[in-house]
Amino acid sequence: MIKVERLIKTFGTTKAVDGISFEVNEGENMVLLGTSGCGKTTTLKMLNRLIEPDSGTIAINGKNIHDQPAELLRRGIGYVLQNNGLFPHYTVAENIAIVPNLLKWDKAKTQKRIDELLEKLHLSKDYLNTYPNELSGGQQQRIGLARALVADPPVLLMDEPFGALDNVTRSKIHAEFLALDELKRKTIIMVTHDVQEAFELADRIALMDKGKIVQIGTPADLLFKPANDFVSDFLKEQHLQLEFKIIKLIDIWEHLPDTGKKTNTSQLSAKAGIWEALETFKFSSRESLDIFDEKSKEVKGITFDQLMAAFSKYKTHKAHE
Amino acid sequence: MNEHQQTLWEFMQQQADKLGVQTMQHIGLTFISLFIAVLVGLPLGIYITRKKQLSGIVLGIAGILQTIPSIALLGFMIPVLGIGAKPAIVALLLYALLPIIRNTYTGITGVDASVKEAAVAMGMNKWQVLFKVELPLAMPVILAGIRTATVINVGVATLASYIAAGGLGEFIFGGISLNNTNMILAGAIPAAALAILFDFLLSRLQRLNFKKIKGAVKMAPVLLILLSGLYFIPSAYGSKLTAGFTPEFMGRQDGNLGLISKYGLKIHTIVINDAVMYKAAQEKELDVISGYSTDGRLKAYNLVVLDDDKKIFPPYYAAPIVREDALRKFPELEKTLNLLAGTITDSVMTELNYKTDYLHQTPERVAKDFLVSKKLYKPERGGHEAVVRIGSKIFGEQYILASMYTMLIKGYTNYDVATKTGLGGTKIVFDAMTNDQIDVYPEYTGTGLLAILQTPTQTVTKLQVSKDSTYNYVQAEFKKRYQIKWLKPIGFNNAYALMMREQQAKELNIKTISNLKRYLDSK
Ligand SMILES: Nc1ncnc2c1ncn2[C@@H]1O[C@H](COP(=O)(O)OP(=O)(O)OP(=O)(O)O)[C@@H](O)[C@H]1O
Numbered sequence: 083m084i085k086v087e088r089l090i091k092t093f094g095t096t097k098a099v100d101g102i103s104f105e106v107n108e109g110e111n112m113v114l115l116g117t118s119g120c121g122k123t124t125t126l127k128m129l130n131r132l133i134e135p136d137s138g139t140i141a142i143n144g145k146n147i148h149d150q151p152a153e154l155l156r157r158g159i160g161y162v163l164q165n166n167g168l169f170p171h172y173t174v175a176e177n178i179a180i181v182p183n184l185l186k187w188d189k190a191k192t193q194k195r196i197d198e199l200l201e202k203l204h205l206s207k208d209y210l211n212t213y214p215n216e217l218s219g220g221q222q223q224r225i226g227l228a229r230a231l232v233a234d235p236p237v238l239l240m241d242e243p244f245g246a247l248d249n250v251t252r253s254k255i256h257a258e259f260l261a262l263d264e265l266k267r268k269t270i271i272m273v274t275h276d277v278q279e280a281f282e283l284a285d286r287i288a289l290m291d292k293g294k295i296v297q298i299g300t301p302a303d304l305l306f307k308p309a310n311d312f313v314s315d316f317l318k319e320q321h322l323q324l325e326f327k328i329i330k331l332i333d334i335w336e337h338l339p340d341t342g343k344k345t346n347t348s349q350l351s352a353k354a355g356i357w358e359a360l361e362t363f364k365f366s367s368r369e370s371l372d373i374f375d376e377k378s379k380e381v382k383g384i385t386f387d388q389l390m391a392a393f394s395k396y397k398t399h400k401a402h403e
Numbered sequence: 404m405n406e407h408q409q410t411l412w413e414f415m416q417q418q419a420d421k422l423g424v425q426t427m428q429h430i431g432l433t434f435i436s437l438f439i440a441v442l443v444g445l446p447l448g449i450y451i452t453r454k455k456q457l458s459g460i461v462l463g464i465a466g467i468l469q470t471i472p473s474i475a476l477l478g479f480m481i482p483v484l485g486i487g488a489k490p491a492i493v494a495l496l497l498y499a500l501l502p503i504i505r506n507t508y509t510g511i512t513g514v515d516a517s518v519k520e521a522a523v524a525m526g527m528n529k530w531q532v533l534f535k536v537e538l539p540l541a542m543p544v545i546l547a548g549i550r551t552a553t554v555i556n557v558g559v560a561t562l563a564s565y566i567a568a569g570g571l572g573e574f575i576f577g578g579i580s581l582n583n584t585n586m587i588l589a590g591a592i593p594a595a596a597l598a599i600l601f602d603f604l605l606s607r608l609q610r611l612n613f614k615k616i617k618g619a620v621k622m623a624p625v626l627l628i629l630l631s632g633l634y635f636i637p638s639a640y641g642s643k644l645t646a647g648f649t650p651e652f653m654g655r656q657d658g659n660l661g662l663i664s665k666y667g668l669k670i671h672t673i674v675i676n677d678a679v680m681y682k683a684a685q686e687k688e689l690d691v692i693s694g695y696s697t698d699g700r701l702k703a704y705n706l707v708v709l710d711d712d713k714k715i716f717p718p719y720y721a722a723p724i725v726r727e728d729a730l731r732k733f734p735e736l737e738k739t740l741n742l743l744a745g746t747i748t749d750s751v752m753t754e755l756n757y758k759t760d761y762l763h764q765t766p767e768r769v770a771k772d773f774l775v776s777k778k779l780y781k782p783e784r785g786g787h788e789a790v791v792r793i794g795s796k797i798f799g800e801q802y803i804l805a806s807m808y809t810m811l812i813k814g815y816t817n818y819d820v821a822t823k824t825g826l827g828g829t830k831i832v833f834d835a836m837t838n839d840q841i842d843v844y845p846e847y848t849g850t851g852l853l854a855i856l857q858t859p860t861q862t863v864t865k866l867q868v869s870k871d872s873t874y875n876y877v878q879a880e881f882k883k884r885y886q887i888k889w890l891k892p893i894g895f896n897n898a899y900a901l902m903m904r905e906q907q908a909k910e911l912n913i914k915t916i917s918n919l920k921r922y923l924d925s926k
């Protein structure tokens with residue numbers, strides 16, 4: 083869907099982006115991860131031509147993006163900024179309607195689409211006539227997302243979209259983000275320097291350093307098959323937590339005994355990560371938890387200790403693979 | 404003087420027509436120039452946000468324009484644009500530019516970069532970014548600039564009267580020259596009120612929220628044009644010739660009022676500053692001007708004085724005046740000062756003034772050349788017996804006379820001389836004399852009569868018939884009141900005069916003010 087080849091951008095003497103190539107498949111969520119100043123933003127902005135590269139090519143759907151007027155290109159690409167970039171002089175409704183107006187949609191269509199998006203993003207219609215400065219940071223960020231999504235662009239670029247939010251709000255929005263079917267169809271490139279966020283949201287991660295991509299792959303690839311010391315060092319501190327996040331219950335299914343003790347009150351899908359199971363234990367303070375595999379229709383009741391034992395068995399197996 | 408003192412309110416009522424016209428002209432001038440300044444400044448301000456390397460130069464030039472003193476700027480305009488509304492509007496426009504350009508520039512560059520980036524990223528073209536994002540967000544700052552420019556313009560527009568563009572300055576400067584407080588206030592209070600009013604209205608506009616400002620900004624051009632139009636409502640009535648009179652001349656009995664009452668002169672008149680009046684006459688912007696009969700510019704610009712055949716202008720014969728105790732202290736002094744008596748006629752004084760004012764010769768040189776030509780010059784004796792202190796007012800003629808007296812005293816007596824020249828106006832130099840700061844300075848009979856003695860109107864009317872009666876009257880009064888003696892007149896009469904271009908006067912066969920009236924009345 084998006085193909086980037088040998089992209090170079092220099093600012094004065096700084097090589098901000100130094101020969102980057104990667105591909106993003108349709109519907110995929112690619113995260114550009116790396117420390118501050120490694121060239122993530124620069125890379126992202128070259129995709130919608132906010133920055134023009136010194137050399138290299140970018141093609142979307144096989145079409146070189148420099149073969150069309152920048153304005154038209156941009157109207158087909160959603161863009162979400164870290165500090166949202168909402169127009170302070172526009173109401174929420176007007177902000178969301180910017181692209182539809184540029185595309186000359188009729189009023190009714192725009193209105194219908196705005197209503198639909200507000201509902202999906204859990205925003206009250208009461209906000210439509212307020213100005214952005216009357217909203218909380220989290221609400222503003224959702225409006226920013228709505229604005230980017232309104233014309234249903236196939237591609238979405240996000241530059242640290244949740245960077246300005248506190249942790250609680252951020253994990254809430256993460257969950258919504260993953261649940262939003264509107265986003266499931268989209269090809270998304272997201273910039274972040276937050277490893278947790280990258281691991282939660284990414285299909286694949288491109289880890290960058292000094293203008294270059296060090297490793298590109300799934301979260302599990304980066305975690306278990308680091309290309310070099312830079313990658314393992316980068317993830318070292320949060321390694322265990324990341325493992326809990328990316329290893330799913332289904333992965334350790336075979337190591338989990340069935341206690342037969344079903345509580346039958348609520349079940350956790352086996353597709354969930356271990357992290358989620360741990361959180362459930364933490365918040366419900368229950369002895370055991372029912373997990374459910376949709377495929378085999380099998381249900382297991384597990385305790386915390388059993389979960390941890392299965393996890394460590396899985397790890398030893400994995401290490402000997 | 405026994406008339407009852409007019410109150411400001413009475414004055415304003417009496418002059419309501421004029422006040423109305425001046426106020427409308429004032430508003431008109433302010434907003435025409437403001438309108439053009441916005442038309443020029445706004446695009447220029449926007450342009451330099453796009454070409455940042457030019458911003459320094461453009462803001463620099465606009466800044467320098469602003470530091471040019473208003474009078475000087477108006478003066479520069481005359482050769483290019485003549486007098487009247489045009490140069491005044493251009494000058495005002497130049498003053499208004501800086502705040503408008505600067506605030507447009509800072510307003511737009513101050514728009515949050517991420518908002519601009521969002522606008523671009525959503526696919527707006529550069530015009531859409533400008534009109535939908537940058538200008539609306541910069542609008543409060545731009546309006547602040549326009550507000551500053553408006554207040555500046557209301558102030559500077561008072562100076563427009565210097566170059567015959569009208570406005571409330573006519574009262575203000577007329578009042579200053581005539582020492583008429585009511586007149587000054589009748590101009591100054593409305594001018595200040597206008598400044599406060601417009602400032603207030605614009606501050607309200609600035610505080611409107613974004614929604615309402617959209618409508619308000621759309622109405623602004625219409626409003627500006629309407630206000631600008633006020634200038635043209637009091638359109639001047641035409642006549643064959645145009646006169647330009649100083650504000651002072653306009654309000655004096657021995658000036659325009661006398662021309663109207665004694666001669667019945669009806670001429671299209673505009674008020675203009677002395678500094679540009681002669682030039683405007685030469686450039687045919689004006690046909691008749693008020694001036695002083697020995698002014699060097701008379702010669703420089705080929706003007707002739709019309710004979711005051713009904714004697715409305717009191718004589719202003721020049722003579723040295725000396726404190727009587729100084730005459731006792733310096734026995735030689737009177738004799739020496741009188742050497743000059745009767746030697747300088749009107750045309751000679753005009754010539755001498757011309758040499759200093761236009762040929763830029765020093766007063767000393769002009770004085771010496773004259774004395775040499777009259778065979779009055781003697782080299783300095785270098786005496787130190789006593790020191791005579793000579794004063795002068797702050798214009799060329801007085802400097803020349805002071806130099807002549809200095810040379811005469813040094814050449815004919817053993818006294819030394821200390822000069823205190825450039826003592827401002829009549830009041831300053833006369834106070835210096837009564838306070839024993841100076842011993843002698845050249846004064847004019849008319850000034851003595853009107854400004855110093857404040858002689859009542861009836862007496863003045865009686866005296867005006869002959870030059871001698873005026874001289875005798877002031878001599879006697881000065882002796883009685885101040886113990887100051889008027890020595891013999893030098894000869895010339897530096898009185899008010901009406902003047903025209905020599906050629907035009909000849910063509911129309913106008914020699915006297917009565918001739919002028921006859922010509923104006925003929926069809
Ligand atoms: N407009 C610019 N002019 C000059 N240098 C720039 C410009 N934009 C970026 N750079 C430099 O290029 C490098 C990469 O910048 P970039 O903004 O892409 O980093 P980033 O990975 O997004 O960092 P962060 O996480 O802090 O946002 C940095 O060294 C930065 O200083």
Ligand SMILES: [Mg+2]
Pocket residue numbers: 122123124
């Ligand atoms: Mg960045």
